[in-house]
Amino acid sequence: xxxxxxxxxxxxxxxxxxxxxxxxxxxxxxxxxxxxxxxxxxxxxxxxxxxxxxxxxxxxxxxxxxxxxxxxxxxxxxxxxxxxxxxxxxxxxxxxxxxxxxxxxxxxxxxxxxxxxxxxxxxxxxxxxxxxxxxxxxxxxxxxxxxxxxxxxxxxxxxxxxxxxxxxxxxxxxxxxxxxxxxxxxxxxxxxxxxxxxxxxxxxxxxxxxxxxxxxxxxxxxxxxxxxxxxxxxxxxxxxxxxxxxxxxxxxxxxxxxxxxxxxxxxxxxxxxxxxxxxxxxxxxxxxxxxxxxxxxxxxxxxxxxxxxxxxxxxxxxxxxxxxxxxxxxxxxxxxxxxxxxxxxxxxxxxxxxxxxxxxxxxxxxxxxxxxxxxxxxxxxxxxxxxxxxxxxxxxxxxxxxxxxxxxxxxxxxxxxxxxxxxxxxxxxxxxxxxxxxxxxxxxxxxxxxxxxxxxxxxxxxxxxxxxxxxxxxxxxxxxxxxxxxxxxxxxxxxxxxxxxxxxxxxxxxxxxxxxxxxxxxxxxxxxxxxxxxxxxxxxxxxxxxxxxxxxxxxxxxxxxxxxxxxxxxxxxxxxxxxxxxxxxxxxxxxxxxxxxxxxxxxxxxxxxxxxxxxxxxxxxxxxxxxxxxxxxxxxxxxxxxxxxxxxxxxxxxxxxxxxxxxxxxxxx
Amino acid sequence: xxxxxxxxxxxxxxxxxxxxxxxxxxxxxxxxxxxxxxxxxxxxxxxxxxxxxxxxxxxxxxxxxxxxxxxxxxxxxxxxxxxxxxxxxxxxxxxxxxxxxxxxxxxxxxxxxxxxxxxxxxxxxxxxxxxxxxxxxxxxxxxxxxxxxxxxxxxxxxxxxxxxxxxxxxxxxxxxxxxxxxxxxxxxxxxxxxxxxxxxxxxxxxxxxxxxxxxxxxxxxxxxxxxxxxxxxxxxxxxxxxxxxxxxxxxxxxxxxxxxxxxxxxxxxxxxxxxxxxxxxxxxxxxxxxxxxxxxxxxxxxxxxxxxxxxxxx
Numbered sequence: 001x002x003x004x005x006x007x008x009x010x011x012x013x014x015x016x017x018x019x020x021x022x023x024x025x026x027x028x029x030x031x032x033x034x035x036x037x038x039x040x041x042x043x044x045x046x047x048x049x050x051x052x053x054x055x056x057x058x059x060x061x062x063x064x065x066x067x068x069x070x071x072x073x074x075x076x077x078x079x080x081x082x083x084x085x086x087x088x089x090x091x092x093x094x095x096x097x098x099x100x101x102x103x104x105x106x107x108x109x110x111x112x113x114x115x116x117x118x119x120x121x122x123x124x125x126x127x128x129x130x131x132x133x134x135x136x137x138x139x140x141x142x143x144x145x146x147x148x149x150x151x152x153x154x155x156x157x158x159x160x161x162x163x164x165x166x167x168x169x170x171x172x173x174x175x176x177x178x179x180x181x182x183x184x185x186x187x188x189x190x191x192x193x194x195x196x197x198x199x200x201x202x203x204x205x206x207x208x209x210x211x212x213x214x215x216x217x218x219x220x221x222x223x224x225x226x227x228x229x230x231x232x233x234x235x236x237x238x239x240x241x242x243x244x245x246x247x248x249x250x251x252x253x254x255x256x257x258x259x260x261x262x263x264x265x266x267x268x269x270x271x272x273x274x275x276x277x278x279x280x281x282x283x284x285x286x287x288x289x290x291x292x293x294x295x296x297x298x299x300x301x302x303x304x305x306x307x308x309x310x311x312x313x314x315x316x317x318x319x320x321x322x323x324x325x326x327x328x329x330x331x332x333x334x335x336x337x338x339x340x341x342x343x344x345x346x347x348x349x350x351x352x353x354x355x356x357x358x359x360x361x362x363x364x365x366x367x368x369x370x371x372x373x374x375x376x377x378x379x380x381x382x383x384x385x386x387x388x389x390x391x392x393x394x395x396x397x398x399x400x401x402x403x404x405x406x407x408x409x410x411x412x413x414x415x416x417x418x419x420x421x422x423x424x425x426x427x428x429x430x431x432x433x434x435x436x437x438x439x440x441x442x443x444x445x446x447x448x449x450x451x452x453x454x455x456x457x458x459x460x461x462x463x464x465x466x467x468x469x470x471x472x473x474x475x476x477x478x479x480x481x482x483x484x485x486x487x488x489x490x491x492x493x494x495x496x497x498x499x500x501x502x503x504x505x506x507x508x509x510x511x512x513x514x515x516x517x518x519x520x521x522x523x524x525x526x527x528x529x530x531x532x533x534x535x536x537x538x539x540x541x542x543x544x545x546x547x548x549x550x551x552x553x554x555x556x557x558x559x560x561x562x563x564x565x566x567x568x569x570x571x572x573x574x575x576x577x578x579x580x581x582x583x584x585x586x587x588x589x590x591x592x593x594x595x596x597x598x599x600x601x602x603x604x605x606x607x608x609x610x611x612x613x614x615x616x617x618x619x620x621x622x623x624x625x626x627x628x629x630x631x632x633x634x635x636x637x638x639x640x641x642x643x644x645x646x647x648x649x650x651x652x653x654x655x656x657x658x659x660x661x662x663x664x665x666x667x668x669x
Numbered sequence: 670x671x672x673x674x675x676x677x678x679x680x681x682x683x684x685x686x687x688x689x690x691x692x693x694x695x696x697x698x699x700x701x702x703x704x705x706x707x708x709x710x711x712x713x714x715x716x717x718x719x720x721x722x723x724x725x726x727x728x729x730x731x732x733x734x735x736x737x738x739x740x741x742x743x744x745x746x747x748x749x750x751x752x753x754x755x756x757x758x759x760x761x762x763x764x765x766x767x768x769x770x771x772x773x774x775x776x777x778x779x780x781x782x783x784x785x786x787x788x789x790x791x792x793x794x795x796x797x798x799x800x801x802x803x804x805x806x807x808x809x810x811x812x813x814x815x816x817x818x819x820x821x822x823x824x825x826x827x828x829x830x831x832x833x834x835x836x837x838x839x840x841x842x843x844x845x846x847x848x849x850x851x852x853x854x855x856x857x858x859x860x861x862x863x864x865x866x867x868x869x870x871x872x873x874x875x876x877x878x879x880x881x882x883x884x885x886x887x888x889x890x891x892x893x894x895x896x897x898x899x900x901x902x903x904x905x906x907x908x909x910x911x912x913x914x915x916x917x918x919x920x921x922x923x924x925x926x927x928x929x930x931x932x933x934x935x936x937x938x939x940x941x942x943x944x945x946x947x948x949x950x951x952x953x954x955x956x957x958x959x960x961x962x963x964x965x966x967x968x969x970x971x972x973x974x975x976x977x978x979x980x981x982x983x
Contacts, residue, residue, distance in 0.1 A: 044940035045910045159764065177871040177908045179935040296898060297906040298872065361771055378796050379770045497786045500766040507767045508790050624762050624769035 006261060010279045017282050020289040021050035052178040056187060057285045058278040060240045061250055063191045065277020067236040068251030069270050070198055073205050074229050079140045081252030082237045084474060086146035088246045090121025092172055093150045099168055100161045111242045118238035121146055144414045148578045149638030155503045156631050173485035174245035174302025176285050183243045190239035197232035198270060205266035247302045248478050249309030250277050284308050306482030310475045338592040349609050357384045357616040362623040385518055386509035387615040387629055388608040391580050393521040393570040395607025396528055398581030399600050400563035403539045411582035412567030416473030418576035420451025421568045423480040426498055430487045441572040448568025451476055452561060504575040504630020506615050517573045524566040525604055531559060532596035577630045579637030580607050703826045705801040715828035716779030722768055724750050725805055725960040726782045729820050731755055732836055732962045733829045739776045741765045750956040752966050773797055808901045813884035813964060820961040840965050844888040847972045851889050854979050861894035861918030862886060870932040871909055879903035882957055885967040894918035912941055919948040921974045923955060950974035
């Protein structure tokens with residue numbers, strides 16, 4: 001019944017979109033379409049501009065909605081989408097690299113690069129998340145991690161080759177503007193082919209809801225079917241990304257809204273998602289068209305989709321995601337306790353690496369080793385200090401969040417604290433103009449706090465389910481991304497300053513800032529050590545902590561605030577530093593840190609050492625071209641992290657799909 | 670001789686004394702005070718070794734006949750700006766957003782020139798050498814007029830004021846000559862000329878108020894067919910459809926255009942009034958965010974494009 005309403009909405013949105021994109025009255029538009037030819041300029045811009053734009057919005061939206069529905073049905077996970085699986089980031093990185101390495105080839109065959117990148121990155125994320133993870137939060141967090149890693153690599157390329165990739169930003173921002181029917185005729189068969197595959201999958205998808213045994217009893221081989229369905233969805237997504245650029249959220253929202261509209265059976269969910277996706281994208285594009293009337297520069301559709309999508313996503317979070325996630329991602333655990341050798345090695349590294357960063361550099365005659373002149377020392381030590389403090393700070397924040405949320409993937413960069421701080425700064429620059437470096441520390445702190453407030457607010461309603469926390473992070477990161485893309489698509493050199501800042505650099509930190517940050521981080525680490533009993537109790541479970549006499553609510557609030565403020569302080573000085581907060585705590589566990597105190601100390605030292613080394617590498621490897629420490633850390637740390645996850649069994653994901661299917665039977669029962 | 674020698678000695682003493690008295694007020698190598706975005710700075714002598722961290726500053730120096738000892742993203746300059754070419758001897762000091770401070774320090778500069786967003790790391794640069802920071806692009810001022818001010822100010826700093834005035838006079842003469850050529854083409858009623866750079870086949874950057882391209886148009890006595898309100902960099906991103914507003918005017922697009930075939934074959938493009946009327950021309954690659962003299966290179970590009978168009982019609 002409700003999908004009739006959806007159809008009615010579609011009938012309303014189409015004329016709205018058409019009248020926004022063309023000055024021609026609707027009756028004349030119809031006449032032009034009927035004739036199939038155009039005379040005046042207004043008729044031509046309608047026939048080859050406005051009309052194909054509406055059609056491609058419908059096609060792309062339908063494709064994204066359908067792909068999202070297939071992925072969510074196959075994985076039984078309402079959080080799965082191109083946005084959350086790293087698909088978009090993979091396509092983006094592939095195209096950036098191609099544009100720099102072979103500009104001509106990228107201009108003519110960009111499609112294939114984007115497609116390859118999208119399929120590779122998504123495949124990797126699915127494989128990493130594996131059997132248990134694919135149905136829950138882990139696949140989403142792995143997707144976020146993959147997105148962060150791929151974006152960091154892309155940032156390095158963009159920063160060193162800014163002029164080559166300038167025009168790609170528009171594609172990344174996802175604008176639906178058309179100049180003829182070429183992309184429509186390219187995309188239509190892809191979507192049609194996807195539709196055929198999906199129709200063939202309808203029966204198996206329905207059967208699978210009964211469980212693997214029931215499906216097998218009816219002679220259905222699940223594994224090949226699952227593979228085909230997933231590949232078809234990926235192909236659909238990649239074609240849409242290739243044709244119109246990165247448009248997030250539609251694939252995530254449409255299937256969720258479809259279920260909300262009462263689509264129960266597999267077929268109903270597919271059809272409703274398809275229609276909803278088309279209507280949603282058309283509506284957000286109409287919004288972009290309308291907004292463009294009031295702005296100097298055109299507003300990309302992807303940006304308006306994100307602006308609409310974020311609130312809807314948060315609303316959905318409140319409404320639907322009550323249940324706690326019972327499929328935590330397990331990372332490999334290492335030694336049972338920290339050996340003396342480990343402590344000694346770390347102590348040596350903690351002294352040796354800063355010394356190395358201070359004394360080894362590159363000069364006109366190649367590498368130079370020795371105590372630097374006062375001038376050079378004055379240039380180096382604030383960077384080393386800032387890097388150490390920032391690394392340590394992210395590690396402390398990571399330990400707190402991972403212990404508190406009982407999730408090894410929770411870290412300030414993934415759950416949105418860094419994004420919140422960055423978002424506040426980027427928004428200030430985009431809206432008010434000026435330089436991102438003038439916006440300053442208070443704005444970043446405010447942004448971090450706002451992100452925390454949203455987290456706490458949602459957390460209270462959700463019982464702090466990891467799902468909700470992760471979704472806030474994803475929503476904020478997506479919002480940041482869309483704002484950034486709006487700024488980048490517009491052009492202007494301040495955009496590169498923003499990218500440089502978002503990569504996380506110690507370059508601009510003054511001696512005073514470095515010392516202030518070091519003091520703040522030291523205080524945060526000391527506070528965490530003082531509160532180690534709280535963390536120990538809470539990590540064991542909140543009822544347990546309450547039984548032991550801990551005021552769980554206030555303690556959780558205080559600890560979350562401590563972690564968020566530390567991360568925001570670091571972000572305000574250096575820009576967001578990705579992965580250090582994720583992997584330093586984890587490496588500490590791997591080295592045997594089980595108790596909170598040891599965990600904090602070990603992770604802090606590891607974080608500091610990691611970022612000091614990254615800063616030094618960024619400064620020397622391509623001298624005199626410098627790479628931001630945060631980008632180097634993200635590439636190194638992200639690589640380590642992906643290798644760590646993938647190392648647990650490269651084919652785990654594929655094998656997992658089968659086992660997962662048998663798991664559903666149990667869940668349904 | 671006996672009279673001459675004491676007289677000579679006396680004269681010499683007098684000269685020395687005079688010099689000694691006058692010297693603090695007027696030394697041989699004049700002290701120079703210049704103003705940048707932050708206030709006034711005094712140099713004991715005109716700086717010899719100059720590091721320039723943005724491309725418009727590099728252009729200013731090269732036009733003054735000064736070879737900077739260090740240039741940020743020299744490779745990029747040679748690829749994208751090209752004119753005027755930087756003489757050999759300048760050293761790469763890294764990217765513009767994050768130059769290598771150690772490489773700059775090695776060059777032992779007398780002054781470091783920075784502009785716009787680089788204000789963020791001026792304090793770090795100042796530990797190496799005196800820094801002059803200029804706000805070259807801003808929506809609050811006329812970029813072109815300010816670029817001339819900066820050109821003169823930098824010339825004064827380097828004791829090259831005569832060179833600067835001569836170069837600006839050349840520039841004005843060249844612009845006047847170019848204006849004559851435009852008049853020869855169109856008489857007193859030139860069409861509107863809209864300068865754009867294609868972002869891809871469906872979107873275009875239209876240069877408008879406060880861009881160096883619009884300064885070049887103004888010097889040529891031309892106006893743009895699409896009004897783009899004043900902004901920091903002087904352009905707006907628009908869908909290709911919006912170019913229809915040009916009507917009877919001429920469209921000049923800056924090369925390189927990577928997807929030329931994809932764009933030039935679309936039905937929409939073919940229907941544009943300037944395409945139907947054969948009033949569209951490509952302009953040789955030129956840096957659209959340069960300094961004072963870049964206006965000349967842009968104006969030359971525009972006029973050459975317009976002339977090729979007229980030649981094609983004949």
